[in-house]
Amino acid sequence: MMLKIENLHAQIGDNEILRGVNLEVAAGEVHAIMGPNGSGKSTLANVLAGHEAYGITGTVRFEDEDLLALSPEDRAAAGLFLAFQHPVEIPGVGNLYFLRMAFNSVRRRRGLEELDVMGFLALAQERMKLVEMDRSFMSRSVNEGFSGGEKKRNEILQMTILEPKLAILDETDSGLDIDALRIVAGGVNALRRPDRAMIVITHHQRLLDYIVPDRVHVMAGGRIVRSGDKDLALELEEHGYADLGLEVASDRSASVGATP
Amino acid sequence: MTDVSNDVREFASQEYQYGFSTDLDTDAVPKGLSEDVIRLISAKKHEPDWLLEWRLRAYRHWITLEEPHWQNVHYGPIDYQDIIYYAAPKPKPQLASLDEVDPELRTMFDKLGISLAEQERLSGVAVDAIVDSVSVATTFKRKLADVGVIFCSFSEAVQNHPELVRPYLGSVVPYRDNYFATLNSAVFTDGSFCFIPKGVHCPMELSTYFRINAADTGQFERTLIVAEEGAEVSYLEGCTAPMRDKNQLHAAVVELVALEGARIKYSTVQNWYPGDADGRGGIYNFVTKRGKCAGANSKISWTQVETGSAITWKYPGVILQGDNSVGEFYSVALTANHQQADTGTKMIHIGKNTHSTIVSKAISAGHGQNTYRGLVKTLRSAEGARNHTRCDSLLLGSDSGAHTFPYIEVKHPSAQVEHEASTSKISEDQLFYCRQRGISEEDAVSMIVNGFCREVFKELPMEFAVEAQRLLSVSLEGSVG
Numbered sequence: 001m002m003l004k005i006e007n008l009h010a011q012i013g014d015n016e017i018l019r020g021v022n023l024e025v026a027a028g029e030v031h032a033i034m035g036p037n038g039s040g041k042s043t044l045a046n047v048l049a050g051h052e053a054y055g056i057t058g059t060v061r062f063e064d065e066d067l068l069a070l071s072p073e074d075r076a077a078a079g080l081f082l083a084f085q086h087p088v089e090i091p092g093v094g095n096l097y098f099l100r101m102a103f104n105s106v107r108r109r110r111g112l113e114e115l116d117v118m119g120f121l122a123l124a125q126e127r128m129k130l131v132e133m134d135r136s137f138m139s140r141s142v143n144e145g146f147s148g149g150e151k152k153r154n155e156i157l158q159m160t161i162l163e164p165k166l167a168i169l170d171e172t173d174s175g176l177d178i179d180a181l182r183i184v185a186g187g188v189n190a191l192r193r194p195d196r197a198m199i200v201i202t203h204h205q206r207l208l209d210y211i212v213p214d215r216v217h218v219m220a221g222g223r224i225v226r227s228g229d230k231d232l233a234l235e236l237e238e239h240g241y242a243d244l245g246l247e248v249a250s251d252r253s254a255s256v257g258a259t260p
Numbered sequence: 261m262t263d264v265s266n267d268v269r270e271f272a273s274q275e276y277q278y279g280f281s282t283d284l285d286t287d288a289v290p291k292g293l294s295e296d297v298i299r300l301i302s303a304k305k306h307e308p309d310w311l312l313e314w315r316l317r318a319y320r321h322w323i324t325l326e327e328p329h330w331q332n333v334h335y336g337p338i339d340y341q342d343i344i345y346y347a348a349p350k351p352k353p354q355l356a357s358l359d360e361v362d363p364e365l366r367t368m369f370d371k372l373g374i375s376l377a378e379q380e381r382l383s384g385v386a387v388d389a390i391v392d393s394v395s396v397a398t399t400f401k402r403k404l405a406d407v408g409v410i411f412c413s414f415s416e417a418v419q420n421h422p423e424l425v426r427p428y429l430g431s432v433v434p435y436r437d438n439y440f441a442t443l444n445s446a447v448f449t450d451g452s453f454c455f456i457p458k459g460v461h462c463p464m465e466l467s468t469y470f471r472i473n474a475a476d477t478g479q480f481e482r483t484l485i486v487a488e489e490g491a492e493v494s495y496l497e498g499c500t501a502p503m504r505d506k507n508q509l510h511a512a513v514v515e516l517v518a519l520e521g522a523r524i525k526y527s528t529v530q531n532w533y534p535g536d537a538d539g540r541g542g543i544y545n546f547v548t549k550r551g552k553c554a555g556a557n558s559k560i561s562w563t564q565v566e567t568g569s570a571i572t573w574k575y576p577g578v579i580l581q582g583d584n585s586v587g588e589f590y591s592v593a594l595t596a597n598h599q600q601a602d603t604g605t606k607m608i609h610i611g612k613n614t615h616s617t618i619v620s621k622a623i624s625a626g627h628g629q630n631t632y633r634g635l636v637k638t639l640r641s642a643e644g645a646r647n648h649t650r651c652d653s654l655l656l657g658s659d660s661g662a663h664t665f666p667y668i669e670v671k672h673p674s675a676q677v678e679h680e681a682s683t684s685k686i687s688e689d690q691l692f693y694c695r696q697r698g699i700s701e702e703d704a705v706s707m708i709v710n711g712f713c714r715e716v717f718k719e720l721p722m723e724f725a726v727e728a729q730r731l732l733s734v735s736l737e738g739s740v741g
Contacts (some may be wrong), residue, residue, distance in 0.1 A: 049696050053688075076698035088693045092711030099709065102697035110700060141711065158697065 001061075002027045002197050010040075010047045011217035017043045022056070026165070028194040032208055032233060033201045035240050039258035040086055041201045044168045044219070049082040050075050060182035062166065077109030079165030082110050083155040089143040095154070096138035103161055122208060126162040129234060131187040132209035153224075156187040167191070168199045173207040185210030205237035292341040295319060298446055301346045305415055305449075308422060311429075318435035318445035323521035324441050331662055332631040333571050333600040335544060336372045337609075338509055345447045347482075365607050395690055400464065409462055409493075410455040414482050417453035422457055428486050432515040432579065440511040442550040444480045448513065451482035456522075465494045479513040486575060487522035489555065494525040510569075512547045522556025522580065525563070527720055531735075532568035534599050542570025542599070549576035550606070552586030553614075561588040562605065563719040565728045567735045570599060575633065580614035580642075585615040590716040592728075594735055595628030595660070596649030604634035604665075609642035609675070618649040621713045624660035625736060631663040638675040645672060651681040654712050656705070658738075706733035 003025040010018040018040050022259050027033050032117065033041050047054055050072030060067040062078060069077060090098065103123075104114040116121065124138065131153045143151050152172050159167055169188065173181055188198070200211055208216075208230065216232040217224045226232065275731030289300050298319050302312040326336070409419060417425050423444035433444035456462050482590050487493055497514075510532075516524050526549075535542025545568075551560035562576040589605035605615035612696055622630040638645040646694065651663030666679050686708050710717070717725045 049692075051692055064669055072692065072695035073698050075702055076696055082696050084693065084696075086689075088687070088689045089713055090693075090708060092714035098697075098707070100695075101703070102699055105700070105703065106698035121484060162697070 001025070001205055001230070002063055003067075004059075004061040006059045007047075008044075008047070008060060010043055010054040010056050011091055012053055012055070012069055017054075017222055018047065021219075021222070021224055023217065025197045025199060025222060027165075027197055029214045030198045030200060031212060031215045031217060032203075032211075032213040032230075033199060033217045033219055033224075034203070034233065034236060037203075039219040041176040041219050043222075045085075045168045045199075045201060048075075048168060049080065073105070074109065075108050076164075081159050081162055081164030081167045083152075083159055083169045084171075085168065085170040087143050087151045087155055089141070089146075091141050091144050093142050094138070095140055095142050096121070096124065098142045099138075099158060099161055105233065106162055118136075120197065121167065124157075124161060127157060130160050130185050130190050131157050133157060148175040149177065151182065152176060152184055153187070156184050158253065160187060160191060166197045166199070166202070170201045171203065172200070173204060181207065181210065205233045208233045214243070269335070276349070279588070285670050286594055287578075288365075289346045291342065291344050293319070293343070293345055293447065294701040297345055301447065301449070303370070304346065305418075306338070306413045307418060308603065310426060314430065314435065315446050319447075321436050322439070322442040322446055325442060328439050331602040332498055332633075332665075333573060333602050335571055336440070338544075340443075343509065344481075346449060348407045351378070356661065368680065369517050385449060390604045399679045405464055407460050407463055408457045409460060410650050411466060414448075414451040414453050414484065417455075417484075421453070421455070422484065425453065425484065426482055428515065431517075432517060433513050437548060440546045441513050441660070444511050444513045444548070445484060446656060448480045448482040451484075451512070453483070453493065454485040454493065456485075456486040456487045456493045458519075459490045460488075460491040461491070466493060466587050481510075483512070483514040484517075484526060485515070485526070486517045487558075489519045490521040491519075492523045494527070494721065498529045498531070508541070509544050511544065512549075513549070514549040514576075516551035516560055516686065518551065518553050518558035518560050518585075520557065521557045522555065523559045523561075524551060525577070526551070526576075527560045527724065528562075528564040528566070529567050530564070530566045530572070531722075531726060532729060533570075534568050535570040536599065540596060541586060543568070545569040545573065547574040549574060550579065551577070552579040553582050553587060553611075553681070555585070556582040556611070557584045558582050559586040559588075561590075562587075562595055563588075563590040563716065563721070564582075565716070566593040566601060567605060567731055569601075572599075572601040572603055574603050575606050575635075577608065578616065578643075579608045579609045579610065580616065582614075584615075585611055586614045586677070587612070589616075589618045589620070590632075590719045591620045591715045592627070592716045592732070593630055593730060594622070594623045595626040595630045596735055598627050600629045600631075600644075602631040602633055604632045606635040607647060609636075609638040609645035609647070613644040613646075614642055616647045618647070618651075619671075619715055620649075620651045621716055622651075622653045622662055623656070623709055623712070623732075624653070624662050625656040627659045629661045629663070631665065633665045633667075635667040635669070636679075637667075637669040638672050638677070640671045641671050643674050645675040647675075648679075651678045651679070652685040652712065653681075655683065655685050656709075680739055701736065706736055709733075 001024050002039055005021055005023040008021040010015060019062060021044060035041055046058060048060065050070065062080065065078065067075060074125060100120045102119060107114050132152055146154060155172065172184055176184060200213060213230050216230060217226055220225040269490060289297055298315050299312065302315060433441050435442055486496060495583050520698055532543040532545060534672065553560055560578045564576065566572050576589060580587050587607050591603065593601045593603050595601050604620060605618055607618065618634060620632050622632055624630040632651050633656060634649060636647045636649065649666065651664050655662055662683055664681050668677055669679055686705060690708060691701060691704050695701060715726055720728055
């Protein structure tokens with residue numbers, strides 16, 4: 001099993017946001033996590049990536065390693081990638097520079113040789129085609145002045161360059177028009193491989209028309225309350241979360257801010 | 261008795277600081293300042309009477325002044341009678357090899373990517389490489405002479421070109437200007453003189469030459485650069501290598517004069533000893549730098565990267581006298597540990613359609629305190645004057661501080677003055693984003709800080725921009741987490 005989460009709890013202050021998450025993801029699989037606002041989806045993504053704002057109990061094994069013991073940068077080197085829901089801007093830092101720095105940092109941590117500027121540029125240009133980005137993106141500052149869609153494409157570009165084993169996409173579809181959605185999904189599908197897994201967090205069944213999942217999970221109140229195959233997403237689309245008999249209303253206390 | 265014990269203590273601390281001993285100086289005038297001392301300095305340097313008179317006028321004015329304390333910095337009292345104002349230039353203590361250099365200093369050199377040959381030169385190692393640099397310097401000197409550029413020490417200029425020094429000395433920073441400039445005028449020992457004749461574009465960055473020939477910077481240094489009509493020059497002062505000096509007080513004066521259509525670009529990278537982690541023993545850098553755009557269509561541009569010194573107090577300014585003249589000030593000031601900086605600029609608009617641009621980037625880490633203080637003044641004559649000021653501060657950690665004191669005086673109704681300011685912190689979100697991409701926290705901080713300074717770095721000569729970035733990263737080490 002590539003990822004094994006057992007009884008994962010996470011809280012900020014007295015506010016418990018994850019209340020015992022259990023999840024197993026095997027290599028080659030795509031899992032979708034759906035659920036209402038504030039159900040803990042983004043918190044799960046942040047906790048897996050190593051955000052330090054949370055008090056955490058439970059265990060997470062990533063390729064048989066204790067994931068929770070690693071720093072965020074070591075998790076990245078181990079092959080975990082998070083496409084952020086709200087990618088930050090870094091003024092004055094060129095996108096190409098940032099990408100190469102990330103790429104080489106990860107390579108260094110993995111004990112691999114770093115790529116020089118020319119070598120990296122060639123790689124970046126090839127991957128940019130996957131998300132239909134032109135060269136002008138590279139000379140702009142990281143995410144600064146990017147439209148919502150451009151930011152999300154930039155996240156997927158980073159993913160194609162860093163080639164993670166496990167990619168977590170946190171609401172990558174939110175705020176995208178249909179063309180941008182097609183481009184982003186195309187980039188993601190191009191990366192599907194038997195030795196790579198993905199967790200796709202989304203509000204909408206729409207994304208799952210493009211990225212077809214092997215498993216669908218529904219989160220509510222900080223737990224995974226239902227799991228099924230891709231038909232579960234269609235069921236949700238049709239009936240909404242309320243009809244599934246989920247304890248959404250009683251878990252309001254967990255509904256504080258999807259991002260920390 | 262007190263004097264003797266002070267001497268002993270000072271001497272002892274020097275040994276501790278540098279890890280090698282210094283021979284006692286025999287060719288020095290007595291401690292303290294008086295007319296006799298100034299006469300002695302002038303005589304030792306074989307100066308003409310007019311210069312001695314000028315020094316004495318400065319001294320007589322200085323004794324009527326009080327040390328200023330309006331700056332937003334704090335330091336103990338300075339005993340001006342405890343300073344030796346003249347010591348004959350003496351060779352640096354020579355070391356047999358780099359192995360004798362303070363390991364801490366060597367680590368710093370390596371981090372900055374300074375070549376072995378240059379490391380040896382900077383630390384005073386006696387090697388054959390010196391011979392090479394002398395021959396390179398000679399080549400440069402010939403190249404400059406071919407086009408009529410004069411570039412020499414201030415003392416040489418006084419001896420060989422008094423007709424060029426005399427009309428310009430004190431023409432931008434008069435000896436009555438301020439306490440420290442007045443003191444400098446009375447006692448300055450040496451510095452650089454640079455003269456670019458009419459229509460000549462200096463064939464090289466004077467930085468290149470300067471780095472090879474870098475003389476010991478004096479405690480009271482005086483620099484004068486004159487660019488005649490249509491002349492152009494780019495000058496770089498200082499270097500990224502850490503500079504240590506046994507003198508705590510540094511009060512330099514720099515004067516720039518640009519005649520009609522001339523352009524002067526003056527870049528500074530300052531990395532003097534900032535003191536230990538508690539701020540003890542660092543250098544006080546109290547400098548007066550000013551340029552005068554004397555002719556129409558002239559331009560003076562200051563770029564500074566200030567990472568060293570315990571206390572920095574400087575306001576490189578431009579007097580925009582000629583019509584359509586342009587003044588620029590680009591600054592990065594970093595204060596870490598207990599460093600304090602009160603720095604900024606003065607743009608004085610006199611001529612018509614004069615333009616000035618100010619971009620100040622202040623970074624405070626640890627207990628560092630960073631103050632921007634800037635004056636933009638447009639006189640009644642300055643029809644159509646324009647200024648744009650951007651002041652950005654970046655705070656690292658909760659014990660650092662950033663302060664901004666803009667002064668704006670507008671006397672002509674057509675003037676346009678804009679001031680933008682921002683204060684920000686490196687956000688947790690930015691750091692987490694970088695770390696999720698595999699970049700360590702330290703690398704992320706230095707990358708974000710360098711991004712913050714990019715607008716200023718792009719004004720530096722290419723090779724120095726790269727070094728300045730590294731310098732910033734090294735200076736920030738340990739200020740994270």
